[in-house]
Every structure is written in C-alpha cells, then in structure tokens.
Amino acid sequence: xxxxxLQISNLVKNFGALRxxxxxxxxxxxxxxxxxxxxxxxxxxxxxxxxCGTLRQDSGSIRFAxxxxxxLGVADRARLxxxxxxxxxxxxxxxxxxxxxxxxxxxxxxSSFRFFKPVMRDMSLINTAMAMLERVGLxxxxxxxxxxxxxxxxxxxxxxxxxxxxxxxxxLDEPMAGMGPEGSKSLTRFLDTLRQEAxxxxxxxxxxxxxxxxxxxxxxxxxxxxxxxxxxEIRRDPTVRTAYLGDHA
Amino acid sequence: xxxxxxxxxxxxxxxxLLAVPFAANALGQPFxxxxxxxxxxxxxxxxxxxxxxxxxxLVSFGHAAFFGIGGYVAGILAAHAFSGDPLLFGLSGSKQMxxxxxxxxxxxxxxxxxxxxxxxxxxxxxxxxxxxxxxQMVYYFAISWPAYGGEDGLSILVRNQFPGVNTMxxxxxxxxxxxxxxxxxxLFALIRASRFGTALQAARxxxxxxxxxxxxxxxIRLTGFAISAAVTGLAGALFADLNRFVSxxxxxxxxxxxxxxxxxxxxxxRLFGPxxxxxxxxxFEFALGGLTERWQFFLGLILLVVVLFARGGLLGLLxxxxxxx
Numbered sequence: 001x002x003x004x005x006l007q008i009s010n011l012v013k014n015f016g017a018l019r020x021x022x023x024x025x026x027x028x029x030x031x032x033x034x035x036x037x038x039x040x041x042x043x044x045x046x047x048x049x050x051x052c053g054t055l056r057q058d059s060g061s062i063r064f065a066x067x068x069x070x071x072l073g074v075a076d077r078a079r080l081x082x083x084x085x086x087x088x089x090x091x092x093x094x095x096x097x098x099x100x101x102x103x104x105x106x107x108x109x110x111s112s113f114r115f116f117k118p119v120m121r122d123m124s125l126i127n128t129a130m131a132m133l134e135r136v137g138l139x140x141x142x143x144x145x146x147x148x149x150x151x152x153x154x155x156x157x158x159x160x161x162x163x164x165x166x167x168x169x170x171x172l173d174e175p176m177a178g179m180g181p182e183g184s185k186s187l188t189r190f191l192d193t194l195r196q197e198a199x200x201x202x203x204x205x206x207x208x209x210x211x212x213x214x215x216x217x218x219x220x221x222x223x224x225x226x227x228x229x230x231x232x233e234i235r236r237d238p239t240v241r242t243a244y245l246g247d248h249a
Numbered sequence: 250x251x252x253x254x255x256x257x258x259x260x261x262x263x264x265x266l267l268a269v270p271f272a273a274n275a276l277g278q279p280f281x282x283x284x285x286x287x288x289x290x291x292x293x294x295x296x297x298x299x300x301x302x303x304x305x306x307l308v309s310f311g312h313a314a315f316f317g318i319g320g321y322v323a324g325i326l327a328a329h330a331f332s333g334d335p336l337l338f339g340l341s342g343s344k345q346m347x348x349x350x351x352x353x354x355x356x357x358x359x360x361x362x363x364x365x366x367x368x369x370x371x372x373x374x375x376x377x378x379x380x381x382x383x384x385q386m387v388y389y390f391a392i393s394w395p396a397y398g399g400e401d402g403l404s405i406l407v408r409n410q411f412p413g414v415n416t417m418x419x420x421x422x423x424x425x426x427x428x429x430x431x432x433x434x435x436l437f438a439l440i441r442a443s444r445f446g447t448a449l450q451a452a453r454x455x456x457x458x459x460x461x462x463x464x465x466x467x468x469i470r471l472t473g474f475a476i477s478a479a480v481t482g483l484a485g486a487l488f489a490d491l492n493r494f495v496s497x498x499x500x501x502x503x504x505x506x507x508x509x510x511x512x513x514x515x516x517x518x519r520l521f522g523p524x525x526x527x528x529x530x531x532x533f534e535f536a537l538g539g540l541t542e543r544w545q546f547f548l549g550l551i552l553l554v555v556v557l558f559a560r561g562g563l564l565g566l567l568x569x570x571x572x573x574x
Contacts, residue, residue, distance in 0.1 A: 052461075078463035090461065092454040094573045095447075100458075103451050106444045107462040112469060118442035120574045125444075145573070165462060 003066070004029050005169045005199050006051070011060035013046055013223075020046040021057070022223035028169055033191065033200045035210045038220035039244055044203050045087075047220065048173055051201075052084055053077045065168050079107075083167025083198070087174045089154035093147035097138055097157050100146055101129035104164035132160040136190070152183040159194075169198050176206040188212055211235075219244055255568035259521040263431070266524065270423045282419035283491070284535060288527045289426040290487045295511040295523030296433045297480030302509065303518030304441060305473045306453030310505050311364065311380030314387040315478040317500030318360055319353040319485025321391065324403040324495035326352060331406060346411045346425070346490065353486035354479045360387075361478020365471045381502060388500040402496025409490050416490070426487050430524070433480050438520055440476070442574075449473045450573070481508070510548075514555060516562030519571060525563040 004027035013021035020043045028034050038044055049055035051062060053074040062070045069077050078084070092100050102119055105128045106112055119125055133142050136156040141149060146157060155175055162170055175191070176184050188209050194200060204210050210217065211231050218228040221243045227234060234240055266285060273281035294316050301307040326349050329335070329342025336342050343349060368379045397403050408416045416422050440446045452459045452466040459466045489495045498504070507530070515526025533551070537544035559566050 054457075073465070074457075074460040075463050075465040078461055084461055086457075090455055090458045092451040092458055094454050094571075095451065096574060099447065099574050100451075103447055103459070103464075104462040106447065107464045112444050112448040112464050113472070114444040115446075116439050116443055118439070119444055119447055120442065161462060 002030055005065060006201065007061075007063040008051070009061050009063075011047070011050060011062065012058045013043075013050060013055065014058055020223050021050065024060070024220070024223070024225055026218055026225060026228070028199045028201050030199055031195060032215040033195050033202055033213045035202045035204055035214035035217045036220060037204065037207075037210060037217060037244065042220045043223040044220055045173075046223075048171065048203060051171060052082065078165065079110075081166065081168030081198075082171060083162030083165050083169065084171045085155065085158040085162060085173060085175055087177060089151070089158055091146045091149075091154055091157055091161075093145065095146055096143050097133060097146050097149060097153075097160075098126070098129055098142040100157055101132050101160050101164050102126065104161040105129050105132075108165050129160075129164060132164045133157075135163060136160045151178050152180070152187070155179070155187070159190075163197070167198050170194065170200045171203075172200055173203050174205060175202070176204055176209050184209060253568075253572075255519075255521075255564070255572075258564065258567050262521050262524055262528070266528065267427060270420050274420050279419045282423050284531060286419070286423040286426050286491055288524070288531045289423065289430045290484050290491060291508075291511060291531065292524040292527035293426070293430045293433050293487065294481045294484035295508050295515070295527055296430070296437055297477050297482075297484060298508045299477075299512055299518065299523050300437060300440065300480065301474050301477035302512055303522065304446060304453065305449045305470055305477075307369075307470060307474060307477075308377050308509070309368075309380045309474070309477070310377045310502065310509070311368075311382075311384030312478070312481050312508050313500050313502060313504035314364070314384035315357040315361055315481040316485040316488065316504055316508070317387065317391065317495075317497070318357045319482035319487075320489035320495040320499045321397065321403070321485075322353040322356055322482070323349045323409065323486040323489035324405055325397055327405045327409055328397070328403060344407075344409045346409045346416070346486075349409055349486050350429075350483055353482045357482020357485070358475050358479035361482075362471065362475040365474035365478070369467055369470050369474065381505070384500065384502060384505055388497055388502075391497045391500055398496070400497060402494055402498075405489060405493040405495070408493055422491070426491075429483065429487065433483070434520060434524075436480070441520070445469070445472070510552060512562075513552065514562055516564030516571075519562070519564040519568075522562055522564050529563060 006028040008024060008026040011021050011024040024047060036044060050057045053072055061068060064082060065080055102125050105125055133139050136159050138156050141153060175187060191213055214231055216230060217234045218225050219240050226243060227237045227240050269285040270282035273279060298312045301309050326342040327344055330344045364383045368376055371379055392400050410416055411425055414421050448464050448469045452469055456466045511526035511530050512522055514529050516522035533548050537547050555562060
C-alpha cells in the first residue's frame with residue numbers, strides 16, 4: 001500500500017465533559033479526494049482545527065508528509081505543505097487578489113524578511129502569483145481589492161494561495177458553502193482536476209459535490225467516525241443512512 | 250514615482266514645511282523655525298509609531314518610552330561629554346549628533362525588542378495596556394534616578410554638534426531634522442512596499458491568513474515593533490537637542506497619547522499622515538493655545554469629528570482612500 005500523505009490516529013479532544021473528537025482515525029492517500037461528512041455539531045470543525053494546529057489534541061497523533069506534526073504550530077504545518085481554505089473565506093481584504101497570492105509566494109520562498117525591494121516591481125513574484133490566479137480563473141480580477149471580490153471569487157483566491165504554497169495536501173472546509181449552483185458546478189470541475197496536484201480532504205455539506213468527487217467518504221457523528229468507504233459503500237451503509245444521509249442516498 | 254494625487258499632496262506638505270523656516274529667517278522671526286522643527290521631530294516620532302500602528306495595526310500606548318529613551322541617550326551622552334566622566338566600561342560621552350543618533354537607535358530598538366517580545370503575546374486592549382505599563386515603568390525609573398536629574402530632568406548646556414555646520418542656528422538645526430525626517434519617510438515607504446511590509450500589513454488585516462501561508466505573525470510583528478521603536482527613539486534624541494533639555498515628561502503617557510493622536514489626525518498608515526498630523530497638532534497648539542489655556546478641549550472636539558466622520562484623517566480627506574496594491 002502507498003504511504004498516506006496525512007495519517008490521523010486515535011485522535012481525542014475533550015471540551016470539559018464533551019468529547020468533541022472521539023478516537024478519530026483517518027488517512028488521506030496520494031491522488032484521492034477524501035470527503036468528511038457529518039451532521040452539524042458532529043465535530044468536523046474541531047477536527048479540522050486540530051489538523052491545522054489551531055487546537056491541540058488531548059491524545060492521538062497526526063502525521064503529515066512523513067513526520068509527526070501534532071505539536072507544531074499553524075505556520076509550521078503550513079510550511080510543510082498543508083494548504084487550507086476556510087468555511088468563511090480568509091483573505092487580506094485591503095490587498096488585491098494578486099498581492100494576496102504574492103504573500104503566499106513569498107512565504108513559500110521563505111523570504112518575508114526583505115525590507116527594501118518593492119514587491120509590485122518584483123516580476124518573479126508577480127509572474128508566479130499570476131500563474132496561480134490563472135489556474136483558478138481569476139486573472140481578470142487580479143488587481144481588484146480582495147474585499148470587493150464576490151464570495152465565489154474569494155474562494156478561488158484562497159485556492160490560488162494554497163496552490164502557490166506548493167501544498168502537499170489540501171484541506172478544504174466547505175468550499176461549496178454559499179456558492180450558487182453554477183459556482184458549485186465549476187468548482188466541482190476544478191477540484192476534480194486539483195486532486196492530481198495533491199490529495200484533498202474535503203469537508204462538505206453539498207452531497208451532490210461529495211458524491212461526484214469523493215474517492216472515499218468518512219462519516220463523522222458525535223465525534224466518531226462511524227463509517228469509511230467508497231461512495232457506493234457509504235450510500236448502502238444502514239448506520240450512515242439512519243444517522244445522517246436520510247433521503248439523500 | 251507615479252504622480253498620484255496623494256504623491257502631489259505629500260510633495261506640497263513637504264515643500265510647505267521646508268518653506269516655513271526660510272520665511273521665518275527672512276522675516277527675522279526665528280521662533281517659527283523652532284515651530285517647524287518641532288513639527289518635523291514630532292512627525293518623525295509618529296512615523297516610527299506609524300510603522301507599528303499604521304502598517305502592523307499594533308496600537309502601542311507606550312511609544313513615549315522609546316521617545317524618552319532617545320532623549321535620555323542624547324542628554325546622558327552630552328552630560329558625560331561635558332563633564333568628562335566616563336560613561337560605561339570606560340567609554341566616554343559624546344557631543345556628536347551622529348554618535349548620539351546611532352546609540353539612540355540601538356538602545357530604543359533593543360528596548361522595543363524586549364517590550365515587544367512580551368507585549369506581542371497579547372492583542373487588543375491587553376496589548377494597549379501592557380505597552381502602557383512598560384512605558385510607565387520606564388517613566389518612574391527615570392523619575393527615581395537622581396544621577397540624571399530625576400524629576401527635574403537633565404539640561405543639555407550646548408546643543409550637540411554635527412560635522413561642518415553650526416547646529417545652534419535654528420535654520421541649520423531645522424534642516425538636519427528635516428533631512429532625517431525625509432530619510433525616515435523613505436524607509437517607511439520602502440518597508441511598506443517590501444515583502445516584509447506585505448507580511449506586516451497582512452498580519453494587521455488577517456492574522457490567521459498569514460499563519461496559514463506559513464509565516465509566523467509574531468516574528469513579523471516583533472521586527473516591525475523594534476524598527477518602529479528605533480525610529481521614535483531617534484526622534485527623541487532630536488527633540489532633546491531642540492529643547493536642550495530632557496525630562497521624564499518625554500516618557501509620560503501623555504506623550505504616547507499625543508503620538509497616537511497625531512497619526513489619527515493625519516491618516517493612519519499613510520506615508521505623510523504623521524507629518525500632516527504633527528503640523529495640525531502644532532498649529533492648533535500654537536493658534537488655540539494663544540487664545541485659551543484649554544486648547545486641548547478643542548483639539549478633543551476636532552479629534553472626535555475626525556474619528557466619527559473622517560476616518561482617513563487629513564490625508565484621507567485630501568487624497569481619498571489608501572491604495573494597497
């Protein structure tokens with residue numbers, strides 16, 4: 001078997017008496033889209049926070065790209081190649097989309113302690129960033145302040161930043177949220193090609209997108225993974241049907 | 250440089266400030282040179298704070314500490330040079346401005362690094378309070394240190410020297426301060442446009458985003474804070490030479506507040522915001538202060554209007570919204 005890019009083992013996180021993450025074991029293999037689904041309050045966000053490093057697990061381990069990242073901070077995990085997008089898009093609103101992506105490019109180069117060369121005349125930085133924006137289809141809107149971009153465009157911008165980091169895995173937190181039907185469709189097509197770049201852990205409520213994209217699905221309920229399998233296996237799983245899918249399947 | 254409206258306004262502001270002491274000289278009114286010098290030095294101090302506050306979003310309520318430390322460096326070095334007593338490790342004092350400046354920049358930068366290292370672990374109101382607390386510690390330290398005047402402060406008997414010129418001439422001293430201000434503004438502009446400036450401004454706008462691309466916001470902010478402290482410290486050294494006097498009042502929280510007010514009046518994060526703000530402040534102080542002792546009441550009203558209706562300060566009114574690239 002191929003070594004997984006991301007391997008989460010027996011992860012536990014308690015908030016007081018509430019066990020928000022209850023022995024979660026999950027892996028992400030090269031080239032796949034692994035969808036994480038579950039009802040509201042199942043602990044998806046808590047799990048993501050632990051993977052990214054904003055929350056520290058109580059026990060269990062997280063391995064990424066061959067090393068234990070369970071005790072690293074957010075920035076260190078990002079530098080190892082964990083590319084992330086947020087449920088509510090997270091961008092620098094005053095900067096143009098271009099300068100947002102340029103921030104990611106300079107971070108990738110590890111060159112944020114340069115004080116004198118103007119970035120807007122740094123063609124290597126600009127060209128790399130523009131190439132990323134082109135891949136997500138934002139070229140025409142590159143110079144507009146990010147605050148003025150539409151919801152869908154901000155999502156594309158976040159993905160461009162994750163691409164610029166040369167991410168070894170993408171962690172996408174509800175990318176379809178708030179997108180219109182057209183936006184969802186084009187984003188689904190885009191993610192379908194993105195998996196060749198790096199595997200994707202996709203947290204998503206939009207079942208059409210999940211069923212269209214996922215190689216495997218894990219179902220999280222009350223902090224536990226109750227099932228992991230292919231789309232067909234999950235659709236047929238009786239516990240999943242009662243716990244979550246209902247009439248969707 | 251592209252001729253935008255903001256650049257034009259900046260140029261006019263710089264030219265106006267330069268014109269004042271020459272006019273004062275021609276009219277035989279050296280007092281106005283002193284006023285212009287005061288504007289230049291306060292603008293320099295606020296330019297330092299503008300790096301932390303304007304670019305980094307770090308509302309430091311303790312920059313008087315750096316301003317005062319710069320002032321005391323000038324005062325102490327000059328006092329030792331005058332008396333001939335060695336200072337530390339057998340090193341003597343100095344009457345040379347450029348020596349004083351280098352020492353002021355290094356000392357205030359290092360103190361900024363130490364204060365920042367602790368303060369930047371907090372944010373929001375806590376950051377404001379902890380920077381205030383550090384500045385008050387320095388203030389009370391200066392008051393209770395009799396060797397350098399304690400509460401009474403320390404006089405600089407003769408203004409320190411700069412090679413080749415007579416610094417006692419008001420116009421000459423103004424020009425020195427003016428050139429230092431222009432250099433600091435250039436540094437600000439360079440940093441703002443650089444990779445470091447990009448990260449610093451991004452950390453102000455969205456800390457999580459900066460961490461998510463793999464940059465630690467703490468290191469970026471700490472570096473920015475130390476540079477900011479160093480520039481404000483340099484201004485303090487010049488301020489001491491302007492008044493030929495250093496006292497704990499340079500370290501008091503009023504001074505920290507004044508620097509924040511200057512920036513808000515002029516335009517937070519704008520290159521020439523500090524200069525516009527300092528000019529407004531000193532003109533108010535002079536014009537209103539001549540009419541009433543309670544001029545700060547009216548300054549308060551103006552500040553209220555700016556905060557409520559003109560968030561971008563004077564430069565926001567004149568040049569429109571800031572552009573960030």
